[in-house]
Amino acid sequence: MSLTDKQLERYSRHIILKEIGGKGQQKILNGKVLIIGAGGLGAPAAMYLAAAGVGTIGIVDDDRVDLSNLQRQIIYQTEDVGKKKVFSAAETIKSMNSDVKVIPYAERVDSKNIMDIIHDQDYDFIIDGTDNFPVKFLINDACVFLNKPFSHAGIIRFQGQTMTYLPHQGPCYRCIFETPPPPDVVPTCKQAGVLGVMGGVIGSIQATEALKYILGVGHLLNGYLLIYDALTMTFRKVQINHNEHCTVCGDIPSITTLIDYEISGCSWKRG
Amino acid sequence: MKADNIIDITNVVCPVTFVKLKIELENMKTGKILEVILNEGEPIANIPRSLKDEGHKIIDVTNNDNGTYTLFVKKDGLV
Numbered sequence: 001m002s003l004t005d006k007q008l009e010r011y012s013r014h015i016i017l018k019e020i021g022g023k024g025q026q027k028i029l030n031g032k033v034l035i036i037g038a039g040g041l042g043a044p045a046a047m048y049l050a051a052a053g054v055g056t057i058g059i060v061d062d063d064r065v066d067l068s069n070l071q072r073q074i075i076y077q078t079e080d081v082g083k084k085k086v087f088s089a090a091e092t093i094k095s096m097n098s099d100v101k102v103i104p105y106a107e108r109v110d111s112k113n114i115m116d117i118i119h120d121q122d123y124d125f126i127i128d129g130t131d132n133f134p135v136k137f138l139i140n141d142a143c144v145f146l147n148k149p150f151s152h153a154g155i156i157r158f159q160g161q162t163m164t165y166l167p168h169q170g171p172c173y174r175c176i177f178e179t180p181p182p183p184d185v186v187p188t189c190k191q192a193g194v195l196g197v198m199g200g201v202i203g204s205i206q207a208t209e210a211l212k213y214i215l216g217v218g219h220l221l222n223g224y225l226l227i228y229d230a231l232t233m234t235f236r237k238v239q240i241n242h243n244e245h246c247t248v249c250g251d252i253p254s255i256t257t258l259i260d261y262e263i264s265g266c267s268w269k270r271g
Numbered sequence: 272m273k274a275d276n277i278i279d280i281t282n283v284v285c286p287v288t289f290v291k292l293k294i295e296l297e298n299m300k301t302g303k304i305l306e307v308i309l310n311e312g313e314p315i316a317n318i319p320r321s322l323k324d325e326g327h328k329i330i331d332v333t334n335n336d337n338g339t340y341t342l343f344v345k346k347d348g349l350v
Contacts, residue, residue, distance in 0.1 A: 002294075008291065
C-alpha cells in the first residue's frame with residue numbers, strides 16, 4: 001500500500017523527518033492505539049493521534065459529556081453536552097481525518113471486559129487516560145498479563161505524572177505503587193480541581209510515547225516517572241527500577257488474575 | 272549520465288517536492304542513481320541540502336536554462 005498524493009501533503013511534516021519518512025508514516029497509518037478514558041488526558045491524546053494518522057483508535061468510556069468537562073476535554077464542543085463521549089469523540093475525529101477508524105467502546109472497563117477490548121483489534125499500545133486508581137491498576141495488570149505496552153498518567157491541580165510500561169523492559173505501575181490507596185484518601189480532579197491544560201501537556205506526552213513506540217524511534221519513558229509541576233514549571237524525571245518483588249511482574253507474582261478494586265462513590269463521576 | 276530512476280517534481284511546491292523525492296528514494300536500493308528534475312528558486316536552494324542531511328550524495332547538478340535543474344543523486348552515497 002502506498003501513500004496517496006493527499007496523504008503525502010497531509011503528513012508532509014512527518015515524512016520530511018529523518019526518523020519517520022514514508023515508511024514511518026505507513027507504520028503510523030497501520031498503528032492501533034487503545035485509549036481508555038476519554039477525559040482530560042484521553043481527549044488531547046486522541047486528537048493528536050488522529051491528526052498524526054494512527055489508523056485505528058479505540059476509545060473506551062461509558063460517560064456522557066458534561067458541561068464541566070469542556071474546560072479541558074477539548075475533543076468535545078458545547079453542543080455535545082449530554083452525548084455519549086465515545087460517539088462524540090468519534091465524530092470529531094472523523095471530521096479531523098478520514099484516514100482514522102475509530103472503534104468506540106461505550107462501556108466501563110473492568111476485570112471481565114478489559115482483555116476482550118484489548119484483544120478486539122489486537123492494539124499495539126494502550127493509553128491510560130482514566131481518573132481513578134482501581135482502573136489504573138486494572139489496566140496495568142491486564143497489560144502485564146498480555147505483554148502490551150502502555151502509558152500511565154495522572155493529573156491533579158497543577159501537577160501531572162506519566163510513565164511508560166514496556167513488557168520485560170523496566171518497571172510496571174505496580175512496581176512503584178503496590179496497591180490502590182483506600183477509597184477517598186486521595187482526592188479526584190472533581191474534588192481537588194485541575195488546570196485544564198494539564199491534560200493537554202501530559203496527554204500529548206502519552207500520544208508522543210505511542211507514536212514513538214509505533215515508529216520504533218528514540219527512548220521511551222520506561223524505567224522513569226516523569227513528574228510535571230506547572231506552578232514552578234519544572235519537569236522531574238525520576239529513575240525507577242523493576243521491582244523483583246512486584247506482585248504482578250516480579251519473580252514470584254502473587255497476582256495472577258485481574259482484580260476489581262472498590263471504586264469510591266464520588267470518584268467515578270466525571271473526573 | 273545514466274540514472275536508475277527519474278522523478279519530476281516541478282509540478283509540486285515545497286515541502287511536497289522533498290516528500291515525493293524522499294518516497295522515491297525510500298523505494299530504491301542503496302547505491303542506485305536517481306535523476307531529479309526540479310524548479311529554480313526554493314527547490315534548488317533547499318533540496319540538495321535536505322538530501323545531504325539524509326545521507327544521499329549529489330553527483331551532478333545541471334542548470335537546464337529553462338527554469339529547471341537536473342540533479343543526479345546516489346542513494347545513501349554519504350552513509
